Amino acid sequence: MSRRKHPPERGAKPRPRALASARARGRSRRVRAALAGLAACLLLGGAGFPLWHGGFVHGAIDAARAAVERAALGAGLGIARIEIRGLRHADADTVQRALGATMRAPIYAFDPEAARERLLALGWVESAAVARRLPDTIHVDIRERRPFALWQHNQRLHLIDRAGAVITGERLARFGALPLVVGRGADDRAAEIVDLLSAREALAERVAAAMLVSERRWSLRFDNGVEVRLPERDTSAALERLAALQARHSILDRKLRAIDLRLPDRLIVRLLEPVRAGAGKRGKKT
Missing domain, CATH: 1.20.5 (Single alpha-helices involved in coiled-coils or other helix-helix interfaces)
Structure with missing residues (x-):
């Protein structure tokens, strides 16, 4: 028997499926x-x-x-969600401000490319991808710069990445274990000296700072204050020589002010306290 469909009674509530x-x-x-x-x-x-x-x-x-x-x-095309991925060190509020996305603002009015350029101007941000995901989401992928060293120049301290790009000059205490390079141009050449020292762990763990002198050569300041002057060329060979002297004679533990390795055929040292003339000679009895 066929069933006839009766029209819904007046005042009846619509079915959930029909309402959706x-x-x-x-x-x-x-x-x-x-x-x-x-x-x-x-x-x-x-x-x-x-x-x-x-x-x-x-x-x-x-x-x-x-x-x-x-x-x-x-139509529901307002920004309701902002997704940011990749943040580890960068300040989230600073990133949000640079992004420039406002909740409930029309999503089509948001310019992803302009937002990306603003993000790239932040020191921590190495690369960024910004996209609108309709109907209501702004999605951001960030790759941060990796802290590599601390750079001191003109009495100011900065955190830099391996390429020498300045990341930040704020809240640096948490990066105190990183190598310290000092001087003009030391930011661009930090990887050079850090890599040379990393291959000689016994020396590296005692270096307090690496100083670039006149943008030409390095001097190393060790944890006991001894300064080691390295040559402009063949720095690696000079470090090998220093490592051998330390292993055989503990030269870095002597009472020295400086060790000069700039000449390959000789070693020049400056004593912490100069020896006075006549010291060690017995005086005449009177």
């Missing part, structure tokens, strides 16, 4: 209206120059843009 379908159709209409408004705004913007100078349109673009914003918000 109606909401989806309404949302779809609002989205289409917002996109159509955006297209109209772009077309008007393209024609704005001759119309503006012809005196026929005044403020039409702003009015159209405002209308599109209202339509977009009504």
Whole structure:
């Protein structure tokens, strides 16, 4: 027996499936209206120059843009979620401000490329990717610079990466275990001396600072205050020589002010306290 479908009684509540379908159709209409408004705004913007100078349109673009914003918000195209990945050291609030995304603002009005440029201006940010994910999400992937060394120049201290790029000059206490390089140009050449020392662990663990002298050669300051002057060329061979002297004679533990290794065929040392003339000679009895 066939069943006849009776129309719903007046005042009856719509079924959940029908209600959801109606909401989806309404949302779809609002989205289409917002996109159509955006297209109209772009077309008007393209024609704005001759119309503006012809005196026929005044403020039409702003009015159209405002209308599109209202339509977009009504269609659920406002920013409701901001996803940022890759942060470890960078300050989240600073990154948020540079991103420039405002919650509930029209998502189409957000410029991902401009936001990316602002993020790249931050010291911690090495690379960034910014994207709009409709209908309501801004997604950001950040790769931070890796702290490599501390650089001191003009009595100011900076954190730098391996390439010498300055990351930050703030809150540096947590990076106190990193190598310290000093002097003009030492930022760009930090990897050079750090790599040479890393291959000689017994020396590296005692170096307090590596100083670039006249942007030409390195001098090392050790933990007991001894300064070792390295040559401009063949720095690696000089460090090998120093490592051998330390292993055989504990030269860094002597009462010395400086060790000069700039000449390959000789070793010059400066004593911590100069020997006075006649010291050690017995005086005459009177």
